[in-house]
Amino acid sequence: MNNLSEATSMKAIICALDIKAPRLRDMNEISLTAEESAQELARLAETLGLEVVDTVIQERFSPDPATYLGKGKVQEIAGLVSDKGASYVLIDGQLSPSQSHNLEEALGALVLDRTEVILRIFAQRAKTKEGKLQVELATRRHELTRLTGHGTAMSSLGGGIGTRGPGEQKLEMDRRVLRRRISQLTRSLDKVRRVREGQRKRRRQSRIPQVSLVGYTNAGKSTLFRALTGEEVLCDDMLFATLDPWTRRWVLPSGMVVLLSDTVGFIQGLPHELVYAFRATLEESLEANLLIHVVDASSVTWIHQVETVEAVLGELGASDIPTITVFNKGDMLSEKDLDNMVMETGGSTLAISALHGHGLDELAALVEEELLADSHLVSLLVPYSKWDIVSEIRACGSILDEAHGDSGAVITCRLSPVEFQRIKKKLSG
Numbered sequence: 001m002n003n004l005s006e007a008t009s010m011k012a013i014i015c016a017l018d019i020k021a022p023r024l025r026d027m028n029e030i031s032l033t034a035e036e037s038a039q040e041l042a043r044l045a046e047t048l049g050l051e052v053v054d055t056v057i058q059e060r061f062s063p064d065p066a067t068y069l070g071k072g073k074v075q076e077i078a079g080l081v082s083d084k085g086a087s088y089v090l091i092d093g094q095l096s097p098s099q100s101h102n103l104e105e106a107l108g109a110l111v112l113d114r115t116e117v118i119l120r121i122f123a124q125r126a127k128t129k130e131g132k133l134q135v136e137l138a139t140r141r142h143e144l145t146r147l148t149g150h151g152t153a154m155s156s157l158g159g160g161i162g163t164r165g166p167g168e169q170k171l172e173m174d175r176r177v178l179r180r181r182i183s184q185l186t187r188s189l190d191k192v193r194r195v196r197e198g199q200r201k202r203r204r205q206s207r208i209p210q211v212s213l214v215g216y217t218n219a220g221k222s223t224l225f226r227a228l229t230g231e232e233v234l235c236d237d238m239l240f241a242t243l244d245p246w247t248r249r250w251v252l253p254s255g256m257v258v259l260l261s262d263t264v265g266f267i268q269g270l271p272h273e274l275v276y277a278f279r280a281t282l283e284e285s286l287e288a289n290l291l292i293h294v295v296d297a298s299s300v301t302w303i304h305q306v307e308t309v310e311a312v313l314g315e316l317g318a319s320d321i322p323t324i325t326v327f328n329k330g331d332m333l334s335e336k337d338l339d340n341m342v343m344e345t346g347g348s349t350l351a352i353s354a355l356h357g358h359g360l361d362e363l364a365a366l367v368e369e370e371l372l373a374d375s376h377l378v379s380l381l382v383p384y385s386k387w388d389i390v391s392e393i394r395a396c397g398s399i400l401d402e403a404h405g406d407s408g409a410v411i412t413c414r415l416s417p418v419e420f421q422r423i424k425k426k427l428s429g
């Protein structure tokens with residue numbers, strides 16, 4: 001893989017194909033227009049610290065097997081590269097090793113495809129030990145797939161039939177080194193995860209309901225997390241500001257306590273290597289009683305973003321978790337447009353502005369309603385001598401009425417069957 005430090009400038013040209021054959025448009029059937037997708041790649045480039053100096057979109061029926069873009073287009077871009085002093089050409093698609101190699105030769109610039117751009121952002125942003133290990137694992141796995149490709153392409157370098165040429169021997173060695181590193185990384189990750197497993201167990205035993213924020217990158221998950229928990233997490237107008245998950249207590253206005261998690265955002269074309277490497281972290285965040293799917297209502301591509309998030313959640317086996325959809329950044333839209341969005345989407349849906357703190361009480365009420373969906377209305381006589389039980393009821397249920405007498409109060413509340421049994425036991429014990 002190329003190294004950022006090899007580049008002489010931070011200028012980049014974005015290139016995309018507008019594929020006309022519907023069958024080849026997009027394997028995931030999520031069809032942003034070529035322009036929208038290229039704009040997103042431009043934002044990814046900026047996140048990486050690059051300056052986008054031009055964008056070239058070519059209409060074709062399918063990618064060129066040798067150079068991805070058409071030969072004439074490649075020449076045109078080579079001219080742009082030298083005119084604009086660009087050191088990078090970013091391709092909004094996935095390149096084969098030979099396409100990547102041929103393009104670099106023809107363009108005289110470092111060529112990165114979408115997967116490589118995203119991997120580099122993750123590498124730049126990972127902070128925790130686990131995050132760093134996961135990113136390196138994803139990167140090495142990606143490199144291994146690339147080497148395998150090169151191997152086939154270069155096997156003709158071998159001396160004769162049945163012998164191995166120097167090129168192939170070197171490749172075999174590179175592959176071995178990569179495989180060794182991959183298994184080392186996997187072992188280190190397992191170790192880190194065993195420690196987390198302990199924390200996770202304790203959390204599960206505490207029986208505090210878990211609520212996770214999910215959504216497309218830059219939708220406003222961390223801003224909402226900060227607004228709800230008061231935790232000073234990084235919120236930034238860049239893609240993938242958050243990589244490592246955070247969990248904090250969120251006390252709802254009613255007194256009910258939940259554990260809220262903020263996590264990494266999704267994006268279309270998220271490299272499989274990354275989903276694989278981050279699987280454990282993601283699955284942990286997604287082991288929730290309830291998801292809050294944060295949608296950037298101000299984005300013109302919000303529908304595609306919702307589809308992407310739902311597809312990744314499906315891939316991670318989290319489709320069945322009850323979900324509240326919040327249309328965030330409501331401050332940037334008219335009330336009418338927001339109402340339409342909420343109405344069209346249906347289900348548990350709400351418009352909010354995390355930045356301005358609008359709609360947060362309504363969100364809390366909706367969260368409580370969802371979490372207590374399987375609860376029953378019950379009455380419990382709580383003696384004043386055991387009054388601390390009332391705060392426990394408040395933390396796991398919802399108190400509707402208190403009727404005070406001489407020695408205690410009758411508490412009318414909503415509790416899940418499990419919590420009801422637990423509280424009843426405490427009262428009689």
Ligand SMILES: Nc1nc2c(ncn2[C@@H]2O[C@H](COP(=O)(O)OP(=O)(O)OP(=O)(O)O)[C@@H](O)[C@H]2O)c(=O)[nH]1
Pocket residue numbers: 215216217218219220221222223224234235236237238239240241242243264265266328329330331332352353354355356
């Ligand atoms: N106008 C407006 N901007 C918002 C709102 N919520 C978040 N933002 C802005 O959107 C940008 C992204 O917010 P984040 O909270 O970092 O988004 P995120 O979903 O955590 O993004 P990643 O961690 O990168 O996936 C920031 O510039 C926020 O200030 C909102 O309600 N209104």
Ligand SMILES: [Mg+2]
Pocket residue numbers: 221222223234235241242263
């Ligand atoms: Mg974030």
